[in-house]
Amino acid sequence: MLNQDRLLTQTHDYRLRDDVDINAAAPAPSVQWYTTALPRAVLKALARRDDLRAGQNYALWLLLLLVSGALAYSSWGSWWAFPAFALYGVIYSSSDSRWHELSHGTPFKTAWINESLYHLCSLMTLREGIRWRWSHARHHSHTVLVGLDPEIHATRPPNLFFLLLGWTYMRAGWMELCVLIEHATGRINRDAALYVPRSQWPAMVLSSRLYLLVIVVAGAVCPAYDSVLPAMFIALPRFYGGFLHFTQAITQHIGLAEDVFDHRQNARTVLMNPVFSFLYSNMNYHVEHHMYPMVPFYRLPELHKLVRHDCPAPYANLRSVYREMIPAPIRQRREPAYFIQRPLPAASTTR
């Protein structure tokens, strides 16, 4: 086992390090993360995939997307278009949490359903599927380890303007588009080259071209019909309707500890109402998800009940998170070493 301390830097240089070959066969680069002990049989029961349960969730989502899309279409040209498209955009942007779940391959028992929906949701949320599958694997290997995790959203000190832009998806979406174009031309982005194995590069280039083709066609149809309406249904919803997703997703790690091997210290679990949890695929149980990523989203509430005695108390709602979270990046502007220390249960240990 590689010495875990060797993975850590004190430089706060958030660029991905190129001196650690994560995908090398040896030495074993796995790190040991803290987990709350559970009986193996219990964990296996939680990890079982259920086509029916996942299918009901995804069918409802697609139905809501269809109905809200029809409402939005029929309201075009009136003031009702604003709330109707906001609703459609919010439901559309649920594709981001669904992309995430499907990247783990956990919702459906049937692999081809997982994979098909994965690419659909990846396209909808503008995250090219092959690159992001590997990026996210890295995020789980090295969650909020500086220089190793490609998915750290707020540096220390943070750029508050960039953080605020997250509600519009303008910056993240623009960066996605840039990498998509770069890969579509056959050039591999510097960071992607560090975490996507070379054997996957041809597939990633092909996939980038296909994604780009869909986006270009959606964009090209607009002038042909002399209307922005087609793009209001494809691609743009991720920008104008992503505010709720970002409101939820930003709570995952912002302001918490860096460079610790304990997801109870660098991730949050937040209780949410059923509608928000549905749209967010239960990712509000984020500590549990990181601790046991093999558990499908629909069983995370059960997992939460089994591990909560060993975890910090969950936040009661989004308001309680924001009350604690908002001051953190502001304070980190002048005090980069500051972070929110999550209180562990008395009998618990940490890494």
Place this chain on the structure above:
Amino acid sequence: MTLWIEVCDSNAILEEDVLHFEQDTRSFAICRGEDGAWYAVDGLCTHEQVPLADGFVFGHALECPRHQGRFDIRTGKALRAPACVDLRTYPIKVEHGLVYLALD
């Protein structure tokens, strides 16, 4: 010459399960499929060297606990990314209630 190493009792694990076994510096995942048959593959995931015995067997697929890469325990074939490189398989047999693994 093939060397047969005693691994465990034949009732050490049930169907659709896996146990970790080490011999010298090598590690193996000793698996049983849904049909109850025994299989042996490399013990570490080819993606990031995570011990596969911490994962689960579903049908004949062994899933890595960290990133959900999957392998067919009968052939070692990588079934799902981020696992892209196949596992090596090893002969295994059950005799007189004991499980043996063949090493060359």
